[in-house]
Amino acid sequence: MATIRDVAKHAGVSVATVSRMINGTGYVHEDTRRNIETAIKELQYTPNEVARSLYKKKSKLTGLLLPDITNPFFPELARGVEDEMQENDYRIIFGNSDEDRDKEQDYIQTFVQNNVVGVIASTNSPDTDTYRKLAIPVVFLDRTADDSPSVYSDGREGGRIAAREMIARGSRRVTVMQGPKHVRPAQDRFKGAVEMLKEQGIDYNVVQTSSFSFTDAGTWAEQLFRQYPDTDGVIASNDIVAAAVLHEALKLGKKVPEEVQIIGYDDVPLSGILNPALTTIRQPAYDMGRAAARLLIAFIENKPIEQSTLQMPVTFTERDTTRKAEQ
Amino acid sequence: MATIRDVAKHAGVSVATVSRMINGTGYVHEDTRRNIETAIKELQYTPNEVARSLYKKKSKLTGLLLPDITNPFFPELARGVEDEMQENDYRIIFGNSDEDRDKEQDYIQTFVQNNVVGVIASTNSPDTDTYRKLAIPVVFLDRTADDSPSVYSDGREGGRIAAREMIARGSRRVTVMQGPKHVRPAQDRFKGAVEMLKEQGIDYNVVQTSSFSFTDAGTWAEQLFRQYPDTDGVIASNDIVAAAVLHEALKLGKKVPEEVQIIGYDDVPLSGILNPALTTIRQPAYDMGRAAARLLIAFIENKPIEQSTLQMPVTFTERDTTRKAEQ
DNA sequence: TTGTATGCGTTATCAG
DNA sequence: CTGATAACGCATACAA
Numbered sequence: 001m002a003t004i005r006d007v008a009k010h011a012g013v014s015v016a017t018v019s020r021m022i023n024g025t026g027y028v029h030e031d032t033r034r035n036i037e038t039a040i041k042e043l044q045y046t047p048n049e050v051a052r053s054l055y056k057k058k059s060k061l062t063g064l065l066l067p068d069i070t071n072p073f074f075p076e077l078a079r080g081v082e083d084e085m086q087e088n089d090y091r092i093i094f095g096n097s098d099e100d101r102d103k104e105q106d107y108i109q110t111f112v113q114n115n116v117v118g119v120i121a122s123t124n125s126p127d128t129d130t131y132r133k134l135a136i137p138v139v140f141l142d143r144t145a146d147d148s149p150s151v152y153s154d155g156r157e158g159g160r161i162a163a164r165e166m167i168a169r170g171s172r173r174v175t176v177m178q179g180p181k182h183v184r185p186a187q188d189r190f191k192g193a194v195e196m197l198k199e200q201g202i203d204y205n206v207v208q209t210s211s212f213s214f215t216d217a218g219t220w221a222e223q224l225f226r227q228y229p230d231t232d233g234v235i236a237s238n239d240i241v242a243a244a245v246l247h248e249a250l251k252l253g254k255k256v257p258e259e260v261q262i263i264g265y266d267d268v269p270l271s272g273i274l275n276p277a278l279t280t281i282r283q284p285a286y287d288m289g290r291a292a293a294r295l296l297i298a299f300i301e302n303k304p305i306e307q308s309t310l311q312m313p314v315t316f317t318e319r320d321t322t323r324k325a326e327q
Numbered sequence: 328m329a330t331i332r333d334v335a336k337h338a339g340v341s342v343a344t345v346s347r348m349i350n351g352t353g354y355v356h357e358d359t360r361r362n363i364e365t366a367i368k369e370l371q372y373t374p375n376e377v378a379r380s381l382y383k384k385k386s387k388l389t390g391l392l393l394p395d396i397t398n399p400f401f402p403e404l405a406r407g408v409e410d411e412m413q414e415n416d417y418r419i420i421f422g423n424s425d426e427d428r429d430k431e432q433d434y435i436q437t438f439v440q441n442n443v444v445g446v447i448a449s450t451n452s453p454d455t456d457t458y459r460k461l462a463i464p465v466v467f468l469d470r471t472a473d474d475s476p477s478v479y480s481d482g483r484e485g486g487r488i489a490a491r492e493m494i495a496r497g498s499r500r501v502t503v504m505q506g507p508k509h510v511r512p513a514q515d516r517f518k519g520a521v522e523m524l525k526e527q528g529i530d531y532n533v534v535q536t537s538s539f540s541f542t543d544a545g546t547w548a549e550q551l552f553r554q555y556p557d558t559d560g561v562i563a564s565n566d567i568v569a570a571a572v573l574h575e576a577l578k579l580g581k582k583v584p585e586e587v588q589i590i591g592y593d594d595v596p597l598s599g600i601l602n603p604a605l606t607t608i609r610q611p612a613y614d615m616g617r618a619a620a621r622l623l624i625a626f627i628e629n630k631p632i633e634q635s636t637l638q639m640p641v642t643f644t645e646r647d648t649t650r651k652a653e654q
Numbered sequence: 655t656t657g658t659a660t661g662c663g664t665t666a667t668c669a670g
Numbered sequence: 671c672t673g674a675t676a677a678c679g680c681a682t683a684c685a686a
Contacts, residue, residue: 001439001462003679014657019681026682027655049440050380051679055662059377061420061441070406070596075396082396082423086430091437093388094421096409103413110418112328113376114388135328214596240600247600269397269541270597273567273574330663341673346665353666354671378663382678 002043011039022047053115062296063111063119064092067099067183071212072268073238073285074122077141080289081120088297090117097123099182105130112136118296124184126150137299141292143184149299149308151292155185158281158314159192162235162263165279165316167200169323171233171261174204175224177245179237180211186237189265189281193235209237217244225252232260239264239271239280246274246321262321276320284312329370337366349374380442389623390438390446391419394426394510398539399595400565400612401449404468407616408447415624417444424450426509432457439463445623451511453477464626468619470511476626476635478619482512485608485641486519489562489590492606492643494527496650498560498588501531502551504572506564507538513564516592516608520562536564544571552579559587566591566598566607573601573648589648603647611639 004022008015013032020026021036028036039045053059064081066074078094085092093116095107104123108130111119118137126145131138140150166174176193179186197204205228209220221244224234234249236242242264246256254260256276264271267282291310298305331349335342340359347353348363355363366372380386391408393401405421412419420443422434431450435457438446445464453472458465467477493501503520506513524531532555536547548571551561561576563569569591573583581587583603591598594609618637625632 004681005679015680016658016682017656020656023681029655032655046436046440048381048442048679049437050377050386050442051662052681053377053662054375054381054664054678055680055682057662060437064421068406069396069402069409072399072402072597075399075402079395079397079423082421086422091441092421094391094409094419095413096406109373110376110387113373114386114418115375115377214600217600243597243600247602247604250602270399270570273541273544273570275574275577275602277574331665332663342664343666343673343675344671347672350665356671359672375663378678379665380678381662381680382664382666384678 001048002045003048004045006043007036007039007045010043011035057115058117059115060090061114061116062090062092063107063116063121064094065097065104065107065119065121065123066094067122068096068212069094072240072270073266073283076268076285077122077289080286080291081141081293082289084290084293084297088293090297099124099180101125108134118300120292120296124182137296139292139296139299141288144309147309149295151288151295151310151312152185153283153288153312153314155188155314156192156195158265158283159189159194159235160196161192161314161316162189162265162281163193163196163200163202165318165322165325166233166235166261166263167197167202168325169257169261172202173228173231174202174233174235175207175228175231176204176235177207177209177220177224177237177241179209179241190237205231209241212238212240214240214244217241218248221245221248225249225254234260234262236262236264239266239268239278242278242280242321243270243274246276246278257321257323261323264321267317271317272319279319279322280317282315282317288312328375329372330375331372333370334363334366334372337370338362384442385444386442387417388441388443389417389419390434390443390448391421392424392431392434392446392448392450393421394449395423395539396421399567399597400593400610403595403612404449404616407613407618408468408620409616411617411620411624415620417624426451426507428452435461445627447619447623451509464623466619466623466626468615471636474636476622478615478622478637478639479512480610480615480639480641482515482641483519483522485592485610486516486521486562487523488519488641488643489516489592489608490520490523490527490529492645492649492652493560493562493588493590494523494529495652496560496584496588499529500555500558501529501560501562502534502555502558503531503562504534504536504547504551504564504568506536506568517564532558536568539565539567541567541571544568545575548572548575552576561587561589563589563591566593566595566605569605569607569648570597570601573603573605584648584650588650591648594644598644599646606646606649607644609642609644615639
């Protein structure tokens with residue numbers, strides 16, 4: 001790898017001049033500029049970001065911490081973040097936390113050890129020293145903490161909508177699936193749904209689940225219909241679980257949506273191609289990722305910030321696992 | 328952030344001693360060790376990886392380049408890579424290439440600018456200077472190049488299996504979907520399928536597709552049944568497309584698998600919960616990711632390497648979009 | 655307009 | 671067993 005010294009020597013100038021020309025700081029004569037440029041070309045020089053980072057105590061690196069990229073909601077988020085970052089010349093150090101505090105800590109630590117200029121995190125414990133002590137900006141994604149910059153959607157409202165639409169379409173023995181206890185967004189949507197069910201005086205049951213994994217989803221689905229065989233409406237904790245419930249319902253010979261209605265959550269890409277296609281509460285994942293990155297960059301670059309807390313809209317996405325609403 | 332100098336001062340020793348104790352290089356008296364340890368604790372010191380990287384010209388950073396994390400095949404791969412890396416204290420700088428040479432170049436460049444010690448790449452152009460000129464080890468994932476370290480599965484064989492099983496189950500007017508022209512694995516499986524179809528003298532049509540995106544998949548599916556309404560077997564280019572074809576077939580009132588059989592490719596997690604569940608050719612994505620990371624680490628750490636080219640097995644995963652084989 | 659010297663935080667060499 | 675010190679590649683203050 002050629003260094004700035006090589007370039008300087010090759011161009012017959014000092015490293016300072018090369019540095020100035022590269023960074024566009026200070027004057028440099030047209031002729032010498034030309035010399036330096038050809039030197040750079042010939043040596044295929046590219047600046048060593050590590051040295052830069054050491055000197056400036058700032059890098060072009062950013063940390064992204066997500067629970068599990070294997071859950072189809074997160075790739076959308078990640079892609080949004082990545083696209084925005086890459087368009088602004090930032091790079092991403094990526095890690096999966098598995099919602100585990102230790103792993104999370106560990107990643108955050110290596111983020112700072114590597115001089116990242118900011119981090120985007122999807123965590124259940126934003127209100128901890130792990131984040132409070134950070135000297136760099138943090139944006140929470142898909143999660144919130146009061147007064148902390150964050151991009152998320154209104155889980156409670158999403159849950160309420162799901163329940164409301166389910167009731168409006170005639171289900172009267174509803175089963176609400178409660179996602180993992182320590183996952184905030186899962187609990188928010190759960191609470192929202194239960195709230196609405198109670199308000200409307202509708203009978204409901206709860207099935208507890210402890211993960212969002214594809215492999216477990218089938219188990220929750222079986223359990224659901226074993227415990228509540230006469231349920232006529234399922235509000236799932238996310239689309240994966242909803243898909244598993246749909247699968248199980250059809251396997252048991254139940255007609256969807258005639259006998260059982262199902263509403264998912266997230267609107268991950270696969271939801272639209274299920275059979276029947278899944279009715280769900282949509283979160284604009286990709287946009288959320290982009291927004292979070294945009295916000296973080298604004299902090300990093302000290303740009304003006306209108307709002308440091310963005311609540312994105314959730315929308316009822318009606319497809320074929322629900323009946324037409326009664327007028 | 329506390330530096331090694333702070334620790335040294337705090338412990339009343341020189342930085343050299345602190346460094347020695349941290350890295351376990353050279354002797355250090357038991358008493359001073361204790362002093363240093365408490366100093367580290369009190370100051371919450373963690374070594375600056377950037378400074379380390381600058382001096383040693385080596386980091387704990389690794390580059391991972393994938394086409395598109397939004398395609399559900401890749402999160403599995405990525406997770407495998409990440410798990411193995413993280414267990415070995417390596418971190419990942421991640422980027423999506425969109426199968427685009429420029430983006431790819433760009434990422435590779437910033438990888439080296441950041442002193443990564445190795446890269447894992449899923450690329451269609453492994454045989455280019457971009458990779459040949461790299462001074463650090465590279466492992467190609469899901470793609471191969473002769474003699475280059477790589478982890479992939481046998482696409483041609485996968486295609487052959489798909490066609491063979493489709494024929495064995497009675498389809499006689501098969502449609503093979505050809506994935507994006509520039510994506511090697513897609514072409515391999517396509518060729519394999521066509522090869523087998525020809526060998527067996529079975530009538531077949533080809534539908535060309537140019538992406539793996541969820542949004543486009545529906546279009547290919549519609550087009551397929553418009554052009555070849557009497558097809559009785561579809562070999563899709565991957566599971567996403569297969570899911571779309573399944574969706575469309577049912578929408579058109581076709582019985583699956585009675586009137587149309589469908590075979591996908593990859594066995595992404597969603598395949599098992601489709602209705603009917605998708606028969607597909609499985610690639611062990613997670614394991615492939617792990618294997619690639621393990622291989623890369625072996626290169627990085629100069630460990631002995633048995634095989635630098637790993638071809639993982641593809642397996643026919645029989646579910647419900649195909650009929651029982653004729654005995 | 656350009657060059658010299660210094661320091662960013664670490665590790666390794668070498669002398670003590 | 672320990673401490674000065676040079677060097678990694680770069681950007682900046684200051685001189686020229």
